[in-house]
Amino acid sequence: MTTTVTAAAAPARSGAAPVARSYRFELVKLVSQWRIRLLVLACWIAPGLFVAGVSEQSTLPSDTLFGRWMHATGWAGPLVMLGFAGTWALPLLTSVVAGDMFAAEDRLGTWRHLLVAVRSPRRIFAAKVLAGLTVILVLVAGLACSSAVGGLASVGNQPLVGLDGHLLAPSDAAGRVLLAWVAALAPTLALAAIGLLGSVALGRSPTGLLLPPLVALGMQVAQLLPLPVAVRLALPGYAFLSWNGLFTAPAQLAPLLIGVAVSLAWAVLATALARLLFLRRDFTDLAYDGAGRRAFTVGVLPLVGLTALTVTAIAFGTDSTGITQAKVQRSVATAFAHLYRLQTEQLHRPAVTEAQLKASAACTKSDGQAAQQGAGNDWRCVVTWHLPGVPVAGTAVYQLDVGSDGRFVADGDGPKEVNGYFLVRTSTGDAPNPLWQFDGDVELLDTTSKG
Amino acid sequence: MDTLHAVRARGITKCFGDVVALDGVDLEVTRGQIHGLVGPNGAGKTTLLGLLLGLAAADAGRLEILGAEAGRTFAAPDGVAGFVDGPGLYPSLTARQNLAALAGLRGRDARTAGVDDVLGEVGLTDVADDKVRGFSLGMRQRLGLAAALLTRPRLLVLDEPSNGLDPAGKRQVHGVLNRLAADGTGVVVSSHRMDDLEALCSEVTILATGRVVFSGPLGKLAAESRELDYRVRTSDPQAARRLAGGTDGVRIVDDTGTPRDGGPLVVRAQVPALDDLVTRLVTSGVAVRELAPVVSPLEAAFLALTEDRETQR
Numbered sequence: 001m002t003t004t005v006t007a008a009a010a011p012a013r014s015g016a017a018p019v020a021r022s023y024r025f026e027l028v029k030l031v032s033q034w035r036i037r038l039l040v041l042a043c044w045i046a047p048g049l050f051v052a053g054v055s056e057q058s059t060l061p062s063d064t065l066f067g068r069w070m071h072a073t074g075w076a077g078p079l080v081m082l083g084f085a086g087t088w089a090l091p092l093l094t095s096v097v098a099g100d101m102f103a104a105e106d107r108l109g110t111w112r113h114l115l116v117a118v119r120s121p122r123r124i125f126a127a128k129v130l131a132g133l134t135v136i137l138v139l140v141a142g143l144a145c146s147s148a149v150g151g152l153a154s155v156g157n158q159p160l161v162g163l164d165g166h167l168l169a170p171s172d173a174a175g176r177v178l179l180a181w182v183a184a185l186a187p188t189l190a191l192a193a194i195g196l197l198g199s200v201a202l203g204r205s206p207t208g209l210l211l212p213p214l215v216a217l218g219m220q221v222a223q224l225l226p227l228p229v230a231v232r233l234a235l236p237g238y239a240f241l242s243w244n245g246l247f248t249a250p251a252q253l254a255p256l257l258i259g260v261a262v263s264l265a266w267a268v269l270a271t272a273l274a275r276l277l278f279l280r281r282d283f284t285d286l287a288y289d290g291a292g293r294r295a296f297t298v299g300v301l302p303l304v305g306l307t308a309l310t311v312t313a314i315a316f317g318t319d320s321t322g323i324t325q326a327k328v329q330r331s332v333a334t335a336f337a338h339l340y341r342l343q344t345e346q347l348h349r350p351a352v353t354e355a356q357l358k359a360s361a362a363c364t365k366s367d368g369q370a371a372q373q374g375a376g377n378d379w380r381c382v383v384t385w386h387l388p389g390v391p392v393a394g395t396a397v398y399q400l401d402v403g404s405d406g407r408f409v410a411d412g413d414g415p416k417e418v419n420g421y422f423l424v425r426t427s428t429g430d431a432p433n434p435l436w437q438f439d440g441d442v443e444l445l446d447t448t449s450k451g
Numbered sequence: 452m453d454t455l456h457a458v459r460a461r462g463i464t465k466c467f468g469d470v471v472a473l474d475g476v477d478l479e480v481t482r483g484q485i486h487g488l489v490g491p492n493g494a495g496k497t498t499l500l501g502l503l504l505g506l507a508a509a510d511a512g513r514l515e516i517l518g519a520e521a522g523r524t525f526a527a528p529d530g531v532a533g534f535v536d537g538p539g540l541y542p543s544l545t546a547r548q549n550l551a552a553l554a555g556l557r558g559r560d561a562r563t564a565g566v567d568d569v570l571g572e573v574g575l576t577d578v579a580d581d582k583v584r585g586f587s588l589g590m591r592q593r594l595g596l597a598a599a600l601l602t603r604p605r606l607l608v609l610d611e612p613s614n615g616l617d618p619a620g621k622r623q624v625h626g627v628l629n630r631l632a633a634d635g636t637g638v639v640v641s642s643h644r645m646d647d648l649e650a651l652c653s654e655v656t657i658l659a660t661g662r663v664v665f666s667g668p669l670g671k672l673a674a675e676s677r678e679l680d681y682r683v684r685t686s687d688p689q690a691a692r693r694l695a696g697g698t699d700g701v702r703i704v705d706d707t708g709t710p711r712d713g714g715p716l717v718v719r720a721q722v723p724a725l726d727d728l729v730t731r732l733v734t735s736g737v738a739v740r741e742l743a744p745v746v747s748p749l750e751a752a753f754l755a756l757t758e759d760r761e762t763q764r
Contacts, residue, residue, distance in 0.1 A: 017556050025556050032543040113539020113598075116504050116532070117556050119525040282467070283506050 017118045022127030026101075030135050035096060040135075043093070043142030048150030051077030055154040065163075065244065065407065065439055070151070071432070073158035075173040077151025078144055079247075082180055085143050086240030090188045091216030093139050098132045098195030099209040102278070106204035111283050121283075125275050129196065136192055137185075144181040148174075161434070162247040163441040164331065165338025180243035183256060186263035190236035191216055193270035200274040200281075201299050223405050226375060229322035229444045232405070234310035236263040241405050244441050252443045262310055269306055273299050322444030323402060325363055325372040328379060331442050332398060332410060333361040336383045339434040343418075346426050346434070352387060359385040363400070377401040381410070394418065396435070406442040456515065457482045457606045457637025458503060463512035465498050472498040474661040475512070480637045480654075482605070485628055487648035488641040489749070490658035491757050496610075496641045499658070500535045503608045503639060517605055533608030533639075538595020542584035546575055546594050549583060553598050569597040574623050588615025596624060600631075607631060607638045613647045625651055645750040655749065657756055664756045672752045679751050680704055681725060684715040684741035685732060691716055694731050700724030717745060 030036050054061065054070060055077060061067035065083050069076040105111050118124050160173035168176065191212040198211035219237025232238055239259030245252025277298055337359040344352060363381040365372050379400035384393045397413040412419025412435055419435040458480040465473040473495045480486040490496050501507050502514060505525050514521045519528040540549055547566055554564035570579050573593040578586070583594065592614055599607055607628075613621050628638055628651060642648050648655060649669065656666040665672060685691040695701050701720040720728065725742075732739055744751070 017558070021556050021558060025552050028548070028552050028555075029541055029544070032541070032548070034543070108539070108541065109537055110539035110541065112501070112504070112506055112535055113595075115506055115525065116534070117553055119505065121525070283501075 017120070017123065019123050019126050019130070022118050022123050023130050026127045026131030027134060030097070030131055036135060039093060039096060039139060040142065043089075043139045044146050047078075047081045047143050047147035048153075051081060051147045051150035052154040054080075055151065062437065066160075068432075068437065068439070069161055071155065073160045073170075073173065074148070074151030074153070074155040075158075075160040075168075075170070075177055077155070078147040078177050079180065081143060081147035082184055082243070085140075086184055086187070087216075087220060089143065090140070090184070090240075091191055091213045094136060094188060094192040094195050095209055095212040097135050097139070098192040099199050099212055101128045101132050101196060102199040102274075103202065103204055103206075103208050115283055121279050121281075122275075125278050129271060132192060132196065133189070136188060140181065140185060140188060144178075148177065160247075161339070161342070162249065163244055163335070163439060164248040165335035165342070165434075165438060165440075166249045167338070167342065168247070176246045180246050183243040183246070183260055184240060186260040186267070187236050187239040190239075190263040190266035190270065193267040193274065197270045197274040197277075197299050200278045224403075226321060226404050228315070228320045230311045230315035232322075232444070233258050233314050234262060234307050236266040238405075239263045241407070244407065245443065248441060248443075252441070252445075254445050255443065258314065258445075265306060265310070266303065269302060270299075273302055321374040321404070323374050323404075323406060323442050325365070327442045328400065328402065328408070329361040329363045329381065331408070331440050332363060332381045332400070333359045333383060335410070335438055335440045336361065336396070336398075336435070337385065339438055340385065342434045343424060346424055346431055348427060356388050357385045359383060361398075375402050375404040379408070402442065406444045408440045408442060410438050410440060412436045455481055457484075457517060458486075458639065459513075459515040460502075461513045463499070463502065463509045463514055465495075465502065465507065465509050471661050473502075473509070476658070476661070476663055478656055478663070478666065480606075480639055482637045483632050483635045484654060485632050485638040485640060485652045487652035487655035487749075488639060488658065489643070489645070489648060489655060489753055493660075494658040494757075495661040496658055497535050500533070500608050500610055500639065500641055503606070504531060504533060504535065506535070530603070530605035531608065532599040532602040532604035532606075533610075534595050534599065535608070535610040535641075537610070537614075538591055538598065540583045540586075540591055540594055540598075542582065545580050545582055546570060546586070546597075547579045549594065550598055550601055554601055557602060564601060566601065569600040572600060572627055573597045574620065589617060589620045592616060593620060593624065596627060600627070604631070605636055607636055609638070610641045611643065612640060613642060613644050621647070645747045645753065649747055649749050657753055659757045665752065669749060672749060677751070677755055678719045678721050679748060680717055680719050680745040682715045682717055682741065682743050682745050683728075683732075683739065686738035686740065688714065688716060690735060690737050691732060694735060694737070695728055698724060698728045698731060701728050715741065 060070050061080060064080050066076040066079040070080060105114060114124060115121065157170045159170060160168045162168050194215050195208065195212040198208035202208040216237060219235050222235055223232060223237060223241065233255065239262070242256045242259035245256045337354040337357045340357060340359070341352060341354065361381045361383045363379055365374070365376060366378045367380070379402050381398045381400055383396045383398065386393050396415065396418045398410040398419070399413055400408050400410050402408040414420035419433065422433055422436045423430040424433040456479055458478055460476060460478040463473050463476040464471070476495070476499060478499070488496050488499065498507070502509055502521070503516060505521060508522060508524045517528045517530055544552065547570065550566045550569065554560070554566060567576070567579070570576050573596050575590065575593055575597065578590065583591065586594065592612055596609070596612060599609070612624055616624060628640070632638055640648065640651060652669065654666070654668050655672065657664050683691060683695070692703065695703055695716060695718050701718050701724050704717045704719045718728065729739060729742065
């Protein structure tokens, strides 16, 4: 039989509902759900209460980046929250919002109703993506604003100590905190897109909901493994860590930008694949329950291809782990010099500059018995510095725990009056010793010359 | 442009992979007519309704809806509304919010779109501000109809609209559909409830395995039917039994009652033979108190035609 169906336009033909109207409809549906309302409320209230509460405690979450500075400045709070959010909150939020955007229509059996009303799967897709994006932005903004308000209200608008020990003025800290949250949006969007893809591909199955947290968990595990730098940077989860580079001077922009670019590429590709699967779906098929095998070929393989491509692109010009002896020494010496100045100020000693200190570090891994590179808690550094008019150089010892992602914790090992005790005696009483323990960051790429 | 027909389909074919869902289906629904669509499960009813709503495009054939060619998916002209496989409603929204959101989607202000009017029309005014989550199946069906009415349809396509309706709800829905038809709207109703279709429809189309096995007025269906079983209750069952036994073309099927308890007599006959029997009863002074088919003509025809089809397969 030959078809004689024609596509001639008739006067009565109506257009599809504009995206703006569909977007409003999708927002109404999302906001009417109690779990979304609860999430919005929680994101705008809980972080503030958490940060304010923790800031009042005597014990700080020093195992979390910037946690040890929560007594010192209100700007540490939103960064502690960002570290927590990147691990747990953001994957779960994207899961609840994006992972259910399409599956919910399958569960409710409302696809045909929606298609008859809107008449354009393309516009439905666009509206759903925009509505999901809006809600995710509101949730992320809530986490950032609430934690910042909580920190500032409970501790105040003080300077923030960066990851290389240098002091950021409150306004500079505010700007960088904002940038850090904006940077974390990129991997959040990548997870949201993966949630969308799962939601489209898996139909009414709840597996779609689990996809963002599972992918996030996988990426976190990958970041803990001693993977080559190229692989680490090619995963979208790296951008949840690379914002750390904003808090050094100069900022480590290359890993940050690569992380953001990779995340956005994942977000765009996963969204495009979800759209492709969605537009190919036959909505008259009552037995539809996910794209099945096609989901694998259309949904997963291109993402694997993107990762392979990114790894290849980044692999040029990077060493395997990114953590070398020279970089560790440079990072420790820089952070020590900055923090020494802070301690000097606390103790009301004559001010010195980093240039005068001429701090240097000699670091070895496994007492020199192993390769002098890579992550591990067996790094030991001897820091040497000079004071104007003092002929003898000062030395201090640190034990370092360096993570695969380049972050390290330096634990002072003496002498006691420099870095061997957690308090220093000042004229106004005991104060936390900035040289006792500090966080630092080894840039995995060779792009920033540190001073 | 065809102003007479709400739907004109010629040789519509639709396949899903190797499965032929519709095979050369013809369908005509005039404006102002309520047209029933019946068929066993898997006959292709939902696929056909999906084509009418623009959810899919036919692989072959010619489909005209409200005078416009419907050749592409989602290209149904304005004025087509309805639902297949149950009404699409959002349980976290109230009835009013569901309709207001739909009105907004079509670019109309919820306050002036007639939301309250259609809620009143389907009898849901009292629960307008209740969440749909707590609605019964019948209330959902009525709200689905209200959603369709909101678009002021000229072709209304409904799949099992009477599901879950109580007698009062059913009457209300029938009233709405009859009023729409009286106003010139073409209505296509798919249902397994033969009594509903008989009460509502002037014409029916019976589908079996993707093909039309009958399409036309209900009266024609009855005339084309085989013998039917009728229940006859009279003032003198014994005499009635005797007269039925002596009437050509009438066979006593089941003598469920005895003359003493006045139970009904069940006879099998075509309409002309049944007319003879009634005439003989009346002329013999036996009052006919009830004469009704044991199974409705539509149901009997449906069973006969679809069973024939299955046998042929």
